[in-house]
Amino acid sequence: RDLTDISLLKCFIHLRYVDLSENKLQDLSPLSSLTHLLWLKVDGNLLTSACMQELPYLQIISFAHNRIKDMEGITHPRLANLSLKGNKIQTALGLSHGQLFSLQILELRGNMLESTAGLNLPKLRNLYLAQNAIQSLEGLEGLGQLTTLHLRDNHLETLDGFCSSMKCLQYLNLRNNGISSLQEVAKLQVLPMLQALVLLDNPCSDEPNYRLEVLVLLPHLQRLDKELFEQDERAEAKKICQKRREEEKVRTVQQGEEKEVKGQ
Numbered sequence: 001r002d003l004t005d006i007s008l009l010k011c012f013i014h015l016r017y018v019d020l021s022e023n024k025l026q027d028l029s030p031l032s033s034l035t036h037l038l039w040l041k042v043d044g045n046l047l048t049s050a051c052m053q054e055l056p057y058l059q060i061i062s063f064a065h066n067r068i069k070d071m072e073g074i075t076h077p078r079l080a081n082l083s084l085k086g087n088k089i090q091t092a093l094g095l096s097h098g099q100l101f102s103l104q105i106l107e108l109r110g111n112m113l114e115s116t117a118g119l120n121l122p123k124l125r126n127l128y129l130a131q132n133a134i135q136s137l138e139g140l141e142g143l144g145q146l147t148t149l150h151l152r153d154n155h156l157e158t159l160d161g162f163c164s165s166m167k168c169l170q171y172l173n174l175r176n177n178g179i180s181s182l183q184e185v186a187k188l189q190v191l192p193m194l195q196a197l198v199l200l201d202n203p204c205s206d207e208p209n210y211r212l213e214v215l216v217l218l219p220h221l222q223r224l225d226k227e228l229f230e231q232d233e234r235a236e237a238k239k240i241c242q243k244r245r246e247e248e249k250v251r252t253v254q255q256g257e258e259k260e261v262k263g264q
Helices: 007-011 029-033 182-190 210-217 231-263
Strands: 017-019 039-041 060-062 081-083 105-107 126-128 148-150 171-173 196-198
Touching: 007 029, 182 210, 210 231
Parallel strands: 017 039, 039 060, 060 081, 081 105, 105 126, 126 148, 148 171, 171 196
Antiparallel strands: none
């Protein structure tokens, strides 16, 4: 432990698995010789950048709990799993999505992101963005393969930014944000495969008949806040939905009649 220099590793060109966690490393350039590397863990060091020379076979990297400020210089073509948890990243705009076409899991929990802009990764399946300072959802339209999205403990007040191209998203965690109106939840109707939603610790979860109202808006939802919807809840939501549709029809007819009377 307490390593500051890893120059010796240059000689071990056939290494495939390297764990250098909990040291005092600031420079990973000696690893550029390790062209057979598959798995790298450098958690808990003093790194300020994740920039490295491209390694052709590298599939898994963890840079958790360093001092990394941006996402530039990560270009490994076979990288499938990347963790940058617990760093100081403020923007994802430097991410090289052109080169990261194999990335499926991206862990960015506990950073300083204010927006999702720049996370346009077409093969991404799991995206973990909890404990940031995210206020706006941008650039999500390219996440056509995403199945899991964690946005717990952020600063979201609106849910603009979700779109129908996110056709695989099944699990969405929005716990402990600032979503105050269930009208915002209606914006999730564009997600055709959404099955599980977490909204606990948002102001909207205190609204009367909260579970029922969410089910009325999102009838395909299987569970809310980790609890499955019961059959009686589904039946009640269906009734409410039909009643509101009928009321809307009556209103439309009445408005039409009023216009006719005014026209005469």
